[in-house]
Amino acid sequence: MAEDRQRSDNERTPDFATRLIHFGSEIDRTTGAASFPIYQTSTFHHFDLEHPPVHDYTRSGNPTRQALEDYIATLEGGARGFAFASGMAAISAACFLLSAGDHLICTEDVYGGTYRLLTTILSRMNIETTFVDMTDLEQVKAALRPNTKAVFLETPSNPTLKITDIRAVAGWAKENGLLTMLDNTFMTPYHQRPIELGIDIVLHSATKFLGGHSDVLAGLAVAATDELGVRLKQIQNGLGNVLGVQDSWLLIRGMKTLQARMEAHERSARTLASWLAAHPEIARVYYPGLSDHPGREIQEAQSRGYGAVVSFDVGSGERARRLLGRVKLPLVAVSLGAVESILSYPAMMSHAAMPPEVRAERGITDGLLRYSVGLEAVDDLIADLEQALR
Amino acid sequence: MRIESRLAQIGSVSEPVTGAVSYPIYNATAFRHPRLGQSTGFDYSRTKNPTRAVLEEAIAELEAGDAGFAFSTGMAALQTIFSLFRSGDHLIVSLDLYGGTYRLLERIMGKFGVTASYVDTNDLEALERCRTESTRAVLIETPTNPLMMVTDLAAVSAWARSRGLLTIVDNTLLTPFFQRPLELGADIVVHSATKYLGGHNDVLAGLVVTKGKELSEEMAFLHNSIGSVLGPNDSWLLMRGMKTLALRMERHQENATRIAQYLEGHPLVAEVFYPGLESHPAYSIQRKQASGNTGIFSFKVTDARLVEPILRHIRLIAFAESLGGVESLMTYPAVQTHADIPEAIRRQVGVDDRLLRFSVGIEHADDLIADLEQALVAAEEETKGAGSRG
Numbered sequence: 077m078a079e080d081r082q083r084s085d086n087e088r089t090p091d092f093a094t095r096l097i098h099f100g101s102e103i104d105r106t107t108g109a110a111s112f113p114i115y116q117t118s119t120f121h122h123f124d125l126e127h128p129p130v131h132d133y134t135r136s137g138n139p140t141r142q143a144l145e146d147y148i149a150t151l152e153g154g155a156r157g158f159a160f161a162s163g164m165a166a167i168s169a170a171c172f173l174l175s176a177g178d179h180l181i182c183t184e185d186v187y188g189g190t191y192r193l194l195t196t197i198l199s200r201m202n203i204e205t206t207f208v209d210m211t212d213l214e215q216v217k218a219a220l221r222p223n224t225k226a227v228f229l230e231t232p233s234n235p236t237l238k239i240t241d242i243r244a245v246a247g248w249a250k251e252n253g254l255l256t257m258l259d260n261t262f263m264t265p266y267h268q269r270p271i272e273l274g275i276d277i278v279l280h281s282a283t284k285f286l287g288g289h290s291d292v293l294a295g296l297a298v299a300a301t302d303e304l305g306v307r308l309k310q311i312q313n314g315l316g317n318v319l320g321v322q323d324s325w326l327l328i329r330g331m332k333t334l335q336a337r338m339e340a341h342e343r344s345a346r347t348l349a350s351w352l353a354a355h356p357e358i359a360r361v362y363y364p365g366l367s368d369h370p371g372r373e374i375q376e377a378q379s380r381g382y383g384a385v386v387s388f389d390v391g392s393g394e395r396a397r398r399l400l401g402r403v404k405l406p407l408v409a410v411s412l413g414a415v416e417s418i419l420s421y422p423a424m425m426s427h428a429a430m431p432p433e434v435r436a437e438r439g440i441t442d443g444l445l446r447y448s449v450g451l452e453a454v455d456d457l458i459a460d461l462e463q464a465l466r
Numbered sequence: 467m468r469i470e471s472r473l474a475q476i477g478s479v480s481e482p483v484t485g486a487v488s489y490p491i492y493n494a495t496a497f498r499h500p501r502l503g504q505s506t507g508f509d510y511s512r513t514k515n516p517t518r519a520v521l522e523e524a525i526a527e528l529e530a531g532d533a534g535f536a537f538s539t540g541m542a543a544l545q546t547i548f549s550l551f552r553s554g555d556h557l558i559v560s561l562d563l564y565g566g567t568y569r570l571l572e573r574i575m576g577k578f579g580v581t582a583s584y585v586d587t588n589d590l591e592a593l594e595r596c597r598t599e600s601t602r603a604v605l606i607e608t609p610t611n612p613l614m615m616v617t618d619l620a621a622v623s624a625w626a627r628s629r630g631l632l633t634i635v636d637n638t639l640l641t642p643f644f645q646r647p648l649e650l651g652a653d654i655v656v657h658s659a660t661k662y663l664g665g666h667n668d669v670l671a672g673l674v675v676t677k678g679k680e681l682s683e684e685m686a687f688l689h690n691s692i693g694s695v696l697g698p699n700d701s702w703l704l705m706r707g708m709k710t711l712a713l714r715m716e717r718h719q720e721n722a723t724r725i726a727q728y729l730e731g732h733p734l735v736a737e738v739f740y741p742g743l744e745s746h747p748a749y750s751i752q753r754k755q756a757s758g759n760t761g762i763f764s765f766k767v768t769d770a771r772l773v774e775p776i777l778r779h780i781r782l783i784a785f786a787e788s789l790g791g792v793e794s795l796m797t798y799p800a801v802q803t804h805a806d807i808p809e810a811i812r813r814q815v816g817v818d819d820r821l822l823r824f825s826v827g828i829e830h831a832d833d834l835i836a837d838l839e840q841a842l843v844a845a846e847e848e849t850k851g852a853g854s855r856g
Binding site (some may be wrong): 116117118119120121122123124125132133134135160161162163164165167168172175176189192193196197200201202203283287290291292293295310311314315316317318319320322323326397400401407408409410411414418421424425 | 493494495496497498499501502503509510511512537538539540541542544545549551552553554566569570573574577578579580660664667668669670672687688691692693694695696697699700703774777778784785786787788791795798802
């Protein structure tokens with residue numbers, strides 16, 4: 077018995093917090109350096125024609141980028157990871173698995189940049205997209221066509237934080253032979269691991285919580301299987317939209333503190349969301365951690381937490397603009413997921429690429445603000461919002 | 467201002483706050499908005515980053531174009547250019563083409579319904595023959611890689627313009643220091659800046675320069691939407707490399723000419739492909755449209771069995787992919803850079819198993835010749851020793 081317990085202890089998969097630190101490339105094997113080196117090289121010498129080196133050209137593979145790619149694959153529980161120049165480059169690469177004549181079903185309140193990619197560049201390549209309310213499986217099913225090849229999910233959605241039942245959509249997609257891709261930027265693998273719920277490809281704008289410091293633009297993709305990994309590798313190498321090596325190193329550095337940051341971000345986000353929900357000046361608060369959020373149960377069943385992005389509606393564009401002019405702590409900027417709080421105005425920033433009528437339909441009103449809660453003391457953030465609202 | 471001076475001063479003293487002579491690396495992903503609806507000109511680094519912008523302005527000016535764009539790799543630059551087209555469009559492309567471009571066209575653009583014909587772009591009749599209703603552009607590499615075929619850019623650009631086609635020129639091998647295709651009538655110039663522009667085999671990058679307002683705006687839209695942008699660290703490193711471009715190109719050219727002449731007279735060498743040699747068929751076109759010659763050339767040995775021992779015996783010259791760096795590199799195109807091109811096409815252009823490509827670095831030419839000499843002697847000994855020489 078004691079021996080059995082010993083063995084099972086040894087075989088125990090380390091906890092996520094431990095995997096963030098001990099991910100396989102945390103130590104350089106040649107020198108023992110505690111931080112993986114930055115291999116700032118474009119090409120590699122072949123010592124022998126018959127035995128080519130593991131990496132021959134950095135676009136095809138680089139040790140520093142590989143360390144990052146293996147790292148995200150481990151964290152997401154997938155077969156292979158890939159690092160790209162930006163989140164949009166990662167999403168472009170995944171969409172490039174499709175061919176002319178294919179049809180895609182996509183979450184309707186998807187990130188504005190993804191919407192733009194699908195409705196302009198991919199539609200020119202004769203790939204058509206139907207946008208549906210992904211939280212309603214009947215709508216998803218109704219969008220199925222003979223040439224449907226894939227489903228693109230984003231949950232929680234951006235910026236209205238609607239929750240899609242990942243297992244349900246992935247299960248239905250699998251029955252219909254469809255590829256599933258999910259943008260996991262808001263949750264990160266700390267909160268949510270979509271591959272474990274049946275998703276084929278997980279995508280990240282790693283510029284956000286994974287990097288965490290507003291200092292590196294990056295995209296990541298993880299393929300659930302080796303077969304998909306091989307296909308994605310061909311696309312990545314073919315398109316060449318890879319992440320640079322310094323940026324790869326910087327991202328690894330940021331990811332080591334992911335859990336510590338996410339825990340603190342989320343704690344503050346919950347406090348801020350509750351405070352906003354009780355505030356008389358606020359018309360509506362969108363946060364899956366609030367008890368009246370319609371997707372809360374699903375969120376709890378598929379994720380470890382609620383994330384750190386809170387959207388709220390102040391009722392009108394005029395009031396939104398006044399608030400943006402008065403806040404002192406958060407950066408008024410696009411982007412999210414950083415150590416500093418960022419307040420953004422979707423109608424004019426992240427979702428400006430979406431036509432106004434489509435935006436209105438999706439709840440992205442002129443009064444809607446998106447708050448990415450940073451690592452400042454939440455009391456300071458609340459005091460700042462209070463004075464701005466007054 | 468002469469190009470040497472412009473190169474040396476890229477980004478110099480253009481930072482107004484501190485006067486820093488070397489432009490700062492802005493790692494920031496997001497930029498604070500002074501007020502809602504106001505911007506410093508920078509919102510999100512994928513769209514525009516100050517460090518990347520200095521690089522982009524410099525290349526636009528050097529190539530005499532209207533707008534510059536920096537990408538994560540040369541392939542990412544080409545892929546984004548190809549996104550100007552739509553399903554059903556057709557391109558005419560240089561026959562002797564970089565393997566990565568061929569792969570991108572065939573494996574990725576092909577499945578989106580964008581097709582390509584490969585012809586000798588110097589043959590106007592052949593160009594006319596493969597032009598169809600749906601042809602949109604001509605993509606030219608000159609000189610080509612690895613066979614150094616030269617296309618008359620003024621003639622082809624004029625032909626393309628008269629037929630309403632865009633002319634796209636890959637100027638990687640000559641750089642704007644020796645050749646400026648936009649001045650000869652082209653619409654778009656593309657670079658794998660990993661090569662001569664960067665020049666140190668340490669940074670992967672692609673650059674594009676466009677002419678005309680409409681084309682520049684469309685490229686900016688695609689650059690931002692697809693997101694394969696160059697990071698700020700790599701942008702800085704590339705500018706640093708470009709400051710010495712003039713010195714390096716002059717030395718590369720001088721060394722390449724001497725070594726090409728040496729090999730031309732060598733009994734184990736059947737043929738040398740270098741437009742800087744008077745024996746090259748396009749010597750005069752090259753002199754007309756470019757102010758100098760690149761630092762790479764190819765040569766065929768008399769016997770394919772010499773290749774393996776030559777690559778094994780070279781000491782100073784590294785056996786690696788890529789080109790354009792301060793270090794000399796030798797490549798075996800048939801198995802490395804051009805492995806993705808079907809054998810039939812490879813043979814048609816002459817990329818066979820006797821061809822070696824030499825990217826001549828800026829070491830002393832005497833040392834490089836001595837290294838080649840000893841490797842050729844050793845290789846000949848070995849092939850003789852094997853008793854298999856015919």
